Amino acid sequence: MTTDRTTNGEVPPTARESGSPTADVKVSPVAGHIGAEISGVDLTEPLNDTVVATIRAAVLRWKVVFFRDQRLDHAAHLAFARRFGDPVVLRRRGGASPPDFPEVETTADRLELGGRYGMEHTEWLERRRHSLLRGWHCDHGARIDPPAATVLRAETVPPYGGDTTWSNLAAAYAGLSAPVREFVDGLRAEHRLGVGYQSRPGDDAYLRHLLDHQVASVHPLVRVHPETGERVLFVNGYYLEQIVDVSRAESRLLLELLLEQATRPEYTVRFRWEPGSVAFWDNRATIHLAPSDNAHLGHPRVMHRVMLTGDIPAGVDGKPSQPVTGTAPGRW
Numbered sequence: 001m002t003t004d005r006t007t008n009g010e011v012p013p014t015a016r017e018s019g020s021p022t023a024d025v026k027v028s029p030v031a032g033h034i035g036a037e038i039s040g041v042d043l044t045e046p047l048n049d050t051v052v053a054t055i056r057a058a059v060l061r062w063k064v065v066f067f068r069d070q071r072l073d074h075a076a077h078l079a080f081a082r083r084f085g086d087p088v089v090l091r092r093r094g095g096a097s098p099p100d101f102p103e104v105e106t107t108a109d110r111l112e113l114g115g116r117y118g119m120e121h122t123e124w125l126e127r128r129r130h131s132l133l134r135g136w137h138c139d140h141g142a143r144i145d146p147p148a149a150t151v152l153r154a155e156t157v158p159p160y161g162g163d164t165t166w167s168n169l170a171a172a173y174a175g176l177s178a179p180v181r182e183f184v185d186g187l188r189a190e191h192r193l194g195v196g197y198q199s200r201p202g203d204d205a206y207l208r209h210l211l212d213h214q215v216a217s218v219h220p221l222v223r224v225h226p227e228t229g230e231r232v233l234f235v236n237g238y239y240l241e242q243i244v245d246v247s248r249a250e251s252r253l254l255l256e257l258l259l260e261q262a263t264r265p266e267y268t269v270r271f272r273w274e275p276g277s278v279a280f281w282d283n284r285a286t287i288h289l290a291p292s293d294n295a296h297l298g299h300p301r302v303m304h305r306v307m308l309t310g311d312i313p314a315g316v317d318g319k320p321s322q323p324v325t326g327t328a329p330g331r332w
């Protein structure tokens, strides 16, 4: 990958050939460890291979890239994502998702999710929020094969609030001391949907939903990235339940240490959405923080997401993740 860019993350000279459609493509890093803005490209146009290679290299190097002022519809969004992998075809989507595009998931109705289970949104969030770090996640991380990448586009955003933050898990791993890196290299952890949920007294529709749709896998705590070979601290506050083969007390304290490391501000970048903004991230090397500062504002926020299929993670020892329940590779 490093052959495709200069050491400061700029576009390689091959993408700047004068007169080519790639002449103006520019990759501008926006934070020290993560995030780059890509300008000079219209994502509604068919992209040539050089531009695709430039974007791919930037995603692998900077973990999340941002585009502004794109006028993508669902078809163009999907066509762009297809240049980088196989889009996930979703069987279950929210009510606002476009019916003709099973690959596109619309998140407009997230605020109504609690209502589906007979709860106000705030109660639902409170019952799920077992830790302040809970909002940090990679997409579908409890699956045996979490998506490799996500392409998220903003249609309608609030005038303020609703930013998304990402963290670079390869940088977080590299930032650990050598003895701790060596220690965590050999550990594995169970990731489970709905971990830490505090159930309601009496009948609890959300608890029933969780029990009926359990998803859990044992993943290596340190994942070797299949494309870059980097070691990635595979932790998040949303799915991680328990480090295996250690006591619960040990697991709790170790997770606190590792989650704190994974979300240190220096490994993060925060993005302010505008209509037409697109974020494209490597879901294998990052976690992101869903915004929680906009629900009370009452402004609509309509986002569309396409995910690319991913492979089964492997640890430093080469051993793959193991399924626990409700998860089979490639089955959505």
Ligand SMILES: [Fe+2]
Residues within 6 Å of the ligand: 137, 138, 139, 288, 290
């Ligand atoms: Fe997400």
